[in-house]
Amino acid sequence: MPSTYQLISSxxxxxxxxxxxxxxxxxxxxxxxxxxxxxxxxxNANDGIKLLVNGSxxxxxxxxxxxxxxxxxxxxxxxxxxxxxxxxxATGASTANVFSxxxxxxxxxxxxxxxxxxxxQVQEDNSTTARIFATASTFNTSGAxxxxxxxxxxxxxxxxxxxxxLYGIKNS
Amino acid sequence: xxSTYEPIATTTLSTAASQIExxxxxxxxxxxxxxxxxxxxxxxxxxxxxxxxxxxxxxxxxxxxxxGASAISNRETxxxxxxxxxxxxxxxxxxxxxxxxxxxxxxxxSTNKTVLASMGNDLNGSGGTSRIVGLCQxxxxxxxxxxxxxxxxxxxxxxxxLYGIKNA
Numbered sequence: 001m002p003s004t005y006q007l008i009s010s011x012x013x014x015x016x017x018x019x020x021x022x023x024x025x026x027x028x029x030x031x032x033x034x035x036x037x038x039x040x041x042x043x044n045a046n047d048g049i050k051l052l053v054n055g056s057x058x059x060x061x062x063x064x065x066x067x068x069x070x071x072x073x074x075x076x077x078x079x080x081x082x083x084x085x086x087x088x089x090a091t092g093a094s095t096a097n098v099f100s101x102x103x104x105x106x107x108x109x110x111x112x113x114x115x116x117x118x119x120x121q122v123q124e125d126n127s128t129t130a131r132i133f134a135t136a137s138t139f140n141t142s143g144a145x146x147x148x149x150x151x152x153x154x155x156x157x158x159x160x161x162x163x164x165x166l167y168g169i170k171n172s
Numbered sequence: 173x174x175s176t177y178e179p180i181a182t183t184t185l186s187t188a189a190s191q192i193e194x195x196x197x198x199x200x201x202x203x204x205x206x207x208x209x210x211x212x213x214x215x216x217x218x219x220x221x222x223x224x225x226x227x228x229x230x231x232x233x234x235x236x237x238x239x240g241a242s243a244i245s246n247r248e249t250x251x252x253x254x255x256x257x258x259x260x261x262x263x264x265x266x267x268x269x270x271x272x273x274x275x276x277x278x279x280x281x282s283t284n285k286t287v288l289a290s291m292g293n294d295l296n297g298s299g300g301t302s303r304i305v306g307l308c309q310x311x312x313x314x315x316x317x318x319x320x321x322x323x324x325x326x327x328x329x330x331x332x333x334l335y336g337i338k339n340a
Contacts, residue, residue: 004335005177030182030333031207062296064259066238066303077240079297107209107271108331116209116271118292118301134238136258136292136301138268171182171333 004170005033011164016041016157022166023147027110029168032145034104038162040152042091045129048153049102051084053115053139055147058082065135070128084139085153086121088131092159095125099162109145114138175338180204182333188213188325193225193318194334199280201336206276206317209269210330216263217324220253221274223285223308225318227252230309233287237302253320254308258291259300266327268295272319279314 008029011020025032040047053061059080065087066075078085089100100123106115121133139145148166152158178201181194192208210219222231229250237244239260248255256272264270271292279285287306293299317334319326 004175004179062294062299064238064240064292064294064299064301066236066243066301068243073236073243073245075238075240075243075300077238077294077297077299105207105271105273107207113329114268116269116292116294118271118273118290120290134236134290134301134303136271136294136299138294138296140268140296169177169335171179171335 006168008166008168013158013160013162015160018157019151020164021149025146030171031169032106032109033167035165036102037099039090039099039159040155041157041159042154045091045093047089047091049086049089050151050153051086052149053145060140062138065133067133069131084137086119087133088121088123090123095127098125112142114140178336180334180336185326185328185330188328190325191318191320192332195316197315199313202339203337204276204279205335206274208272208332211266211269211327212264213325213327215266217321218263219256220320221256222253222318223314224316226310233304233306235302235304237300239300254306256289256291258293258302262299265295282311284309
């Protein structure tokens with residue numbers, strides 16, 4: 001039985017970067033998993049990550065999340081966003097050396113259909129800015145996914161030490 | 173490092189079906205992961221999960237649901253299946269796939285079986301997302317995993333893959 005959970009590419013920042021892109025993603029897998037440990041240089045607390053599929057910033061992304069901040073639980077929903085929303089990350093205002101963690105699962109990325117994807121974003125920094133978001137998203141455009149771009153929602157940069165790993169999973 | 177995340181079986185529906193089943197699951201793994209993207213023929217319905225597939229009232233579950241407007245939590249006990257509800261009454265779409273990630277822990281052991289399901293049903297303006305913890309009070313090793321969609325069928329093109337995870 002073959003190993004099926006394989007690293008496609010990684011990017012561990014050694015300096016600040018405004019964007020990270022995984023391009024020319026091979027079509028040899030069934031699903032993609034993106035795992036991120038990141039922090040932006042935003043001065044205020046909490047910063048999201050924008051996920052652009054195939055570089056698209058068209059208004060074709062949807063989002064439904066459930067979230068908690070240690071005091072209350074909530075939910076947000078958005079339609080026709082210009083990016084896939086990965087909410088609530090660590091920033092320059094976070095506790096030192098604390099990065100937030102994100103996992104994104106993109107099933108059947110080669111299919112010529114609308115693409116649903118799931119994600120979870122967590123930030124625990126021993127302070128009141130800690131949050132968790134579990135999100136269902138859609139990229140409402142058909143066609144195989146060949147690139148993924150990540151930008152800070154506000155930033156403007158990811159800080160050094162942020163890491164981005166793209167894995168492929170085969171179903172055979 | 174040994175391979176530890178392996179595909180067991182996959183199915184892509186060539187015709188609409190009332191269920192997706194994986195049987196004769198080997199006991200050689202520690203945990204199971206079921207990945208499914210599915211649409212419904214009629215819509216508005218929910219998938220349910222059965223293991224082995226027991227139909228007695230041995231299932232219970234607790235859900236955390238995000239509707240896009242509020243977070244809610246509810247519970248069911250003594251059911252004949254684990255309901256994989258992903259939202260607050262919208263149900264599965266006929267066109268936008270629902271994404272399900274279902275972990276079945278220690279499936280080959282002799283204790284009751286626990287399940288963690290992550291459900292995504294974003295319909296770009298409606299739908300929802302949920303996390304569900306489930307219990308199946310069945311101490312036998314799980315050899316069959318069955319997804320059903322009561323009152324509806326999974327549409328052609330729905331895809332499900334069962335993976336096994338080894339701890340050694």
